Amino acid sequence: MTPRLLAASAVVGLMTGADNFLYAYGQAYLPVSTSSILISTQLAFTAAFALLLVRQRFTGSTVNAIVLLSVGAAMLGMGSGGDRPAGVSGAQYAVGFGMALGAAALYGLVLPVMELSQAWHAARAGSAALTYTLVVEIQVVIGLTATAFCAVGMLANNDFQAIPGEARQSQLGQPGYYLLLVGTAAVYQCFCLGIIGAIYYGSALLAGVIITVLLPVTEVLAVVFFHEPFSGTKGVALGLSLWGLASYFYGEVRNKAPEAEHQTSLCADRDCEN
Template sequence: MEVEIPTEHRAPKVEASAWRWRDLPGAAAKPLRDPLLAVNFLLLAVGAACGPLLLRLYFLRGGSRKWLSSLLQTAGWPLLLVPLCFSFSSRRRRRSRQGDDATASGGVFLMTPRLLAASAVVGLMTGADNFLYAYGQAYLPVSTSSILISTQLAFTAAFALLLVRQRFTGSTVNAIVLLSVGAAMLGMGSGGDRPAGVSGAQYAAGFGMALAAAALYGLVLPVMELSQAWHAARAGAAALTYTLVVEIQVVIGLTATAFCAVGMLANNDFQRQSQEKPGSPNSARRATTCCWSAQPPCTSASASA
């Protein structure tokens, strides 16, 4: 499961004070020809398309627990343990065949303590971002929330410029301007797409939370890239392989899920679980409203169908 980065693509070992993002060359070659990477792209596309719809459908059908919705966004992290187990077994067999008895029983993980701590911080940021995103989805139609979340590009570009010295390009500037104008137009006409049953205050709160989620996630990505770059620039650090990236994702998912679980405990979401059973009065009332845009309310018969 390890996709090693060739030696010539590893980061040069430089002093921390003199480090610049441009000192790190490009990543591994032939990324589009890697079937494993193609599968990851496919899963990311499916999740990005279906996730907002399912989350909004939960709130439409009577759901109200935002912390639970936040937890479910990263609760699938244990699935990443499967490729990690295969990778660890493969490493042990390969080292045993090479006669490297000293390392055949080496550590399970490739992460360093500093990279582990950085990934945990990113996980806490991701957990907070999950809550902001779920809060926005509770009161906004999917079309509006998707446009607001897409402003993440502007925040990512700004934080990338500050943290990793990523330079702007013409395409980036054009995209930032278009997305910023789109968000501003949505804000000026905020009453036109408000779903039925959502008050003006709730809509405004959801609008602000969605923008905050975009801003926070725009910070998460450069921080994650910066931590990996610092790891690659350290002398004797493990190569940035696929296995190491999966380990980082496991730590991020575990920390974010634990953060949301604490929020559920503080909000008594576990005790309120029985209140959201199908057929409850709250569910029947919420199921009669449309979900994706500010259209007139659906009839009860069509909603139940």
């Protein structure tokens, strides 16, 4: 890893840590319905920043996918119900609203920045230098930097002192609570590695699409494992999201088809010459 790429990965890690801070504190002051709608705007921010930073090309299928996925995610919030949480003042609600929207915008920026840093490295060191091993190294730097950023914030707010009390009050018991913390951290690192891999093999927009699809899928998993009610709104949201995902990949296949045909014809011409 070059010093430039190391610095870029550290900056992305700081941005990710700040995004986690905004997301956590934003949700503390908002109902699930409002936070879900605000977080659903992340894909739109990703598309906008991808257009500005990496010159992402948009087709009719891509735009259709963005609209369908965003509407599907927003419908989950509309169907959740709920107003301002009890004990939350108007000022706190406004702060939470701004933080949740800021979290969506910031992570919408993080994904294209990751793609841009990989493109810069490939342009300087050659495309062969950009391997998946390097992608794993990038995630290690991002994870360590983001963890350090969040740890400083938790120390300043005395959040570490609250963990033992939460563990004692947890319905899972103290061992289950700490196991849940460790397991969540491990799964989140796998998620982040997968997102960077999606950017490496695809684009920041692909990563944004995958993240947005996870929202309704999570609702379905909650129905299966926690026996939550499956409302018509959740069904429509899931259908729109799957439709958007299919529209995105349909557009990608159509765009890649001419390139594949061109490469096939080049290979055939070379065989003819030989």
